[in-house]
Amino acid sequence: MTKIGYARVSTIDQDSELQQQRLHAEGCQIIRSEKVSGASRAGRSELATIIDFLRQDDELVVTRLDRLGRDTRDVLNIVHECEQRGAFVTVLDPHVSTRGEMGHVILTVLGMVAQMERRFIKERQREGIARAKAEGVYKGGKARLDHALIRRLHGDGLAASAIAKIAKCSRMQVYRILED
Incomplete structure (x- = not known):
């Protein structure tokens, strides 16, 4: 049985070091990380590598469910793919694992909450941009890459x-x- 940690941050400005430290402390022998949005699976090559690598009784570990994905369907598909390989998914905060029957129910609910939270964030962001434009102070997002x-x-x-x-x-x- 191998514990494989997955750390993800959304932008190149963010750092996944704290997630990696926590995964290491939890006993993950392998830790993969990437800087990409969790809104979809597009461009998440490290996650794809982990899923391809999973074997019977391996465990995919993430610090929080939103690190795995922000879309309920994506999260459930990821969990399903892991289970197809005989592996488990464990979320550390709050501690939930697919090893038990209730883990699936809790992950589904948490996935729905993460998706709803993402919608709320986008809505607040749109409202803030509209307000800033109306006040003439909106300058747009800063360029992340040259x-x-x-x-x-x-x-x-x-x-x-x-x-x-x-x-x-x-x-x-x-x-x-x-x-x-």
Whole structure:
């Protein structure tokens, strides 16, 4: 039985170090992390790698359910895929595991709450932006990546991996910018 930890933060500005420390303290032998939104499974290659790696009686561990996903259907699909491989999912806060029958019910409810919370966050964000626009103080979100730098480095002949390292982003982000 292997305990595999999964840490996720939504943006490159955030740090997953606390999640990784907690997963390590819980006995996770392998810990994978990524910086990508939990709104969908798109671009979550580390999670896909973990699921592919899971074997009978392995355990996928996350610190909170929203680290696994913000959409109830996604969370339930992830749990189902893990179970298809004979593995379990454990959420540390609040402590819930699919090892027991009640774990499924609790995870479903928590998944619905996480999805609802995401909708509330987006609604508050839209309201705040509308208010700021009405007051003439809205400047838009800050650019997280230097698109011009990425294009220039590509024009200089650098590979996506090298560009990603210099721009401090993922290769996938480099590819997306170069597609535009």
